[in-house]
Amino acid sequence: MSSQNLFNRVWDLHTVRTLPSGQTQLFIGLHLIHEVTSPQAFQMLRDRGLKVPYPQRTFATVDHIIPTLSQARPFQDDLAEQMMSAIEKNCREFGVTLLNLDDNRQGIVHVVGPEQGLTVPGMTIACGDSHTSTHGAFGSIAFGIGTSQVADVLASQTMALGRPKVRRILVNGKLAKGVYAKDVVLHIIRKLGVNGGVGYAYEYAGDVFSAMTMEERMTVCNMSIEGGARCGYINPDQTTVDYIKGRPFAPKSEEFERAAKWWLSLASGPDATFDDEVSIPAEEIQPTVTWGINPAQSVGVSEAIPAVDSFPAADQAGVREALAFMEFQENQPIQGTKINVAFIGSCTNGRISDLREAAKVAQGHKVASGVRALVVPGSQQVLAQAEKEGLHEIFKAAGFEWRAAGCSMCLAMNPDKLQGREICASSSNRNFKGRQGSPTGRTLLMSPAMVAAAAIKGAVTDIREFA
């Protein structure tokens, strides 16, 4: 067994016992909740007369339903307002800290956790949201869970889980100019498939991840779930330690020194073994764009949409379904595809470095006529930092709308939605049918820089040729 990899070390440390089913009862060090998947969980606790025994290990924020224009309460959407009232009441009643709209720490749950120093290496983390895998960027083991498991964690600080296998994904070499973390993870998913990671935790290792900033690592780990892996992580190193230092919830002074030593000791050693290993050369990764209805259906921006018969027979029906929905033809170049909407934001790419990259592209240009372009910071902290740097002025001058923090058009549970058959160049994580709020709306996933370029040209553009 692969006893020396980080995943197994952290798993063993948090194992409470083996359940009658044979699954592990796993202690959860950090539980993050939001307004969408928690109300029913609190009700389950009420129905059974249960309390939250470790309320200081759960943090709540609001993100999915938050309007990014007017945030005056009550919200215009009665249902959204009810959800707000529910999380406020539940957090009050069960003693959970809520980073609400009037708290400048509010934002998308997977932006807030790392930003506040809540997320640290060696933790087990759970949240009723599939993009919880984001926190693996720190060398924590982070799982997306459903509402029943949210109730489990609230009431016991543990959950029942079978131990996954661990696959190491090595990307060695150097990324070419214009290739971002988003392209790396889209490329990995394209190679391994949307269900390639089922049953696995992914360890991302090699030159490319070592050279990445924490925000880039978060982008990669965030989309692990899009490749079927419930959990993906990167070993902690000095970059990790430096990022955490000084954050509000991070350990201080001597405790920080002890913490850093422990964090670094968790990394998979040179003798670590894995259940599987895949190697991808950095040089083959291009700026990547999706053309279909799942995140594996992507191509390099200079490539054409592949021919149906280039796919294995079992995949061809899905490819035809995607082409029909997108109204694309096989062998059609993706570059030049006209867009109607550009969305920069989300837990994948709504951090300050993402906005900086997009602003660099937008500076001195104008959004193409007829294109609606939105920039939605991932948190109030990101928003404040961007405004301090004047990024909002660059965006506004270029014709982008500058919005308040939230999930916005990534999943469109709020007023930000596509209309009809619109095509959206999006820095988010899912191009599923109907994902962005119009049942027939279409999504092209790409890096924030590529979204900004597409907004300006009015069409999918190769960032390497953008001027």
Add this chain to the structure above:
Amino acid sequence: MPAQIASVTGTGIPLLLDDIDTDRIIPARYLRCVTFEGLGEHAFEDDRKQDPSHPFDNPKFQGASVLVAGRNFGCGSSREHAPQALIRWGIKAIVGESFAEIFFGNCTSNGVPLVTASAADLKQLAAAIEANPKAAVTVDLLQQQVRVGTVTVPCQMQAGAKQALVSGNWDFLGQLVDAAAEVKQTSGNIPYLNGYKV
């Protein structure tokens, strides 16, 4: 203790598409709720509007409780609203080529067995259901078989989840809460909960 679930029997409904994500099962606009009530009628709502021949609208499959699905069913969002919508529509078991893990866990927590079968066997099951939608389909966890009429195919289920369902231990909440003392003991050994004094 909840019911022991060793088998599920009911009529079937085939939906042999791959990579059906939870946004398609229940569009996000229906997640604006504080209970799971009423989700059943919205299951696959957008797919149904765009495909008049969608099985969930086909009169011959109404009342079905065994869904025959494709590969990677339930991928994407962790929303438990997806299995809740299917359950409230009437689904009690799903046979598929493979399932996304969070969806799988959500179904297990709600006493819905998800078993896997080969693509060829799934086609055979779907054909048998199409030919005779009134026929009883049995998902038998102990025999590891799915049976409809004269068709019997082998199926598999992840050992832990199967054991939990068959033994009536799929309500994890009670079991997890019962171990409070052991939980406390484990937390005492976790560095970040103890000032990093390793």
